[in-house]
Amino acid sequence: MIIDLRDYSSHEPVAGSVCVAGAGPAGIALALELAGKGIDVVLLESGGHGYESDTQALYEGDVVGDANTDVASSRLREFGGTSGHWTGLCAPLDPIDFEARPGVPHSGWPISRTDLDPYYARAQPYLQLGPFDYTFADWEPQFDAPALPLDPAMVGDAVYQQSPPTRFAETYWDPIAENPRIRCFLHANLIDIALTDDAVDHCEFSTLEGRTLRVRAETYVIACGGIENARILLNCDKQRAGGIGNENDLVGRYFMDHLNCEIGTVLFADETIDLSLYSEVVEADGTAMQVGLKLPFDIMRREQLLNNTAFLVPQYENTTFSNDFRGHGWVSFSAIVKAFAHGQRPDRFAENYCNAVEDADTIAVGVYRHVMRPFAAKGRALAAKLRQDAEQSPNPASRVYLVEDTDPFGWRRIALDWQIAPSDLLSLRRTHELIGAAIGAAGLGRVNVGITEPPDLDVVFTGYHHIGTTRMSDDPRTGVVDRNCRVHSVKNLYMAGSSVFTTAGTANPTLTIVALAARLADHLAGIVPVTAKGARSIGKS
Incomplete structure (x- = not known):
């Protein structure tokens, strides 16, 4: 079931076995995997079914390190997440990526490639890949x-x-909407994680208009992306100084991109x-x-x-076939043309239009070459x-941290200090x-x-891959989450997505993100009670 929180009438808390914040590839795959095991899921997404500028603006932040990167425009804050504009190239991380490597300080995952292999096999169909x-x-x-x-x-x-590439909003809207064990709330922004001594008691969500929702669950998973995952933990500092899971000043550190x-x-x-x-x-x-x-x-x-x-x-030899015109302007121009060709309003139209205008000369070259290619050798x-x-090496000085500027919910925005x-x-x-x-x-x-x-x-330019910030380690002095993606200092809070990567490897991260979500589902299935078939432990509307 999919519900727009803006239209939700009940003021009672919603209860479920597992609460998942973020309906991108990690959150959607995790919800479907858990539901397939008979576990009830409350899935919450900040955005709606498509692009909305006021919701997207919640991502805005500063870039204070290497300037050839970006905070907001590379992500999509909507159902399906950034799969809405990914290119679809997929490979698993290599076995060497999991090793503690001489010459690569801070390397070494607490799990191996063989631990992930069965989950990579399960992840392939989610991304519409081959064997x-x-x-x-x-x-x-x-x-x-x-x-x-x-x-x-x-x-x-x-x-x-x-991958085709798989657009999760198109491919998994109906499977989420029709699954009796999943209740998905749209326009539900996470605004607080309330703790007992060592566990999450409940989470608070809100629309931009101020309609709030409290969710109680046995287990909570944050799956909001490499930068936003860290921002959430850092902002939840009312009960723990410095933020949740940040006892060793590691949340937001080890930010990597390709x-x-x-x-x-x-x-x-x-x-x-x-x-x-x-x-x-x-x-x-x-x-x-x-x-x-x-x-x-x-x-x-x-x-x-x-x-x-x-x-x-x-x-x-024939420069007509050179692609040296493919810069940020061409990418923006292509996005506009493709959207209009499908009868749709382009996402981030004003931003893409400005990029295209600034790069008009090279776009003209690209258009000419595309027109001429069918007639040339x-x-x-x-x-x-x-x-x-x-691959970028893991570096604790490469980080995400909070600044004084706040969003409409009063949460501090971030600065990205990407250091190569x-x-x-x-x-x-x-x-x-x-x-x-x-x-x-x-x-x-x-x-x-x-x-x-x-x-x-x-x-070097950004690969648009936000990696690290809540890295995995068995030792809380060197990582935010353990080998099962649980925050070390909170017994029922987990992180999902590329923020838990210990190293980046060179493979595009989406396949590993989904594989880790399937692995997390298996882990949670062993600790979360399964309700009777057809029953739901989530509250009525």
Whole structure:
């Protein structure tokens, strides 16, 4: 059942077995998993079914660190969350990502990749992906295009699967609305977490118009995103100075994003080389995939390198096929055009319009090239840029913290101090050098690494992936939540989403977010009583 809190008539508290704040991929997957186990869920979402500017404005905050990032426009505060504009690229974290790695301070999850493997398999269908298989050798016989003849001991091929992308608001609206064990409230903003000595007693929610709702449950889960999860805990400081779970000043710290950059160039000796396996979405058995280059794990360990997958972006002889016009302005322009093509009002129209106007010259180039491509030949692939969302090392100084400015509920807004260590880019530089050595050894050409020494941090842009801030560790001195995502100092409060990641890896985070939600559902099913079939422990309206 889906209810708009603005129209809810009862003033009685709502009760349920599990209260989940946030109806993005983490919250929706968790609610459906719990309901499938016979557990009643109260799911609450700040926004409505679509974009609303006044609700979206609750995300606004300051950027005080690296300026090539963003706080509000990269997230969507609505049912389905940021899946409303994600690109759909998916891969699991690698086994090495969970290890405590020499040369990567603060690394090491309390769980391993094998602990998550069964949940990755369960997460695949939520994102409308193929089978849980990311081994290149398993897929290679089905590809029409050839792989580069590189020594696998030097460089391997990495497989990512491509979601349609799944829009959770479209795909899971009806399953949530029709599930008798889920009651979902829209326009319900979390405004307080009330504690007993060591547990949550209840949570308070409110609409922007002031209609309030109290929810009582046995277990509470916050699934509001990497920045908002930390903001919620920090603002709930009436009973615990410094905020809930912040006894060791860790909430908001270790903020990570992926280092999004297109830097480094492969110069090929043979200009007739076939790069289609790497430059296009390829299909096998109905599964859409992208293939990139990755160093073997033993080399990453030996060289003490961060993780990275480098995708090839061909630079063709005919510049009509160059995509160098694809910046923020082009992304905004594309969003407007796609929305109007579907008869919809574009999300964030004013913001996207301004971005497009500021970048009008390059947009004109992009439009011209798209019009001309059906009538032109690509010509030779003279080179290929290396595009990546490289791993950022966990850094306690990279953080989210509260500022004095407040939102309509009186909650303090945040400042994002995203700090990239120069060593992160030097790790990427060394990765490109090793890829270049493999390409040279195969007689295919050479690599211009592009990253200077010392590095220019301005070449890195946000991957729009908010990671860390309530990190996982078995030791409360080094993490906010334990291996089961429970806040160390509160026995019935859990965090969900990428805020619990201990390290970022290089894989896009959505698949791991959903896998962790499925794992959390299994954990909660073992501690939350299951009601009789068809019964609901949530209050009547």
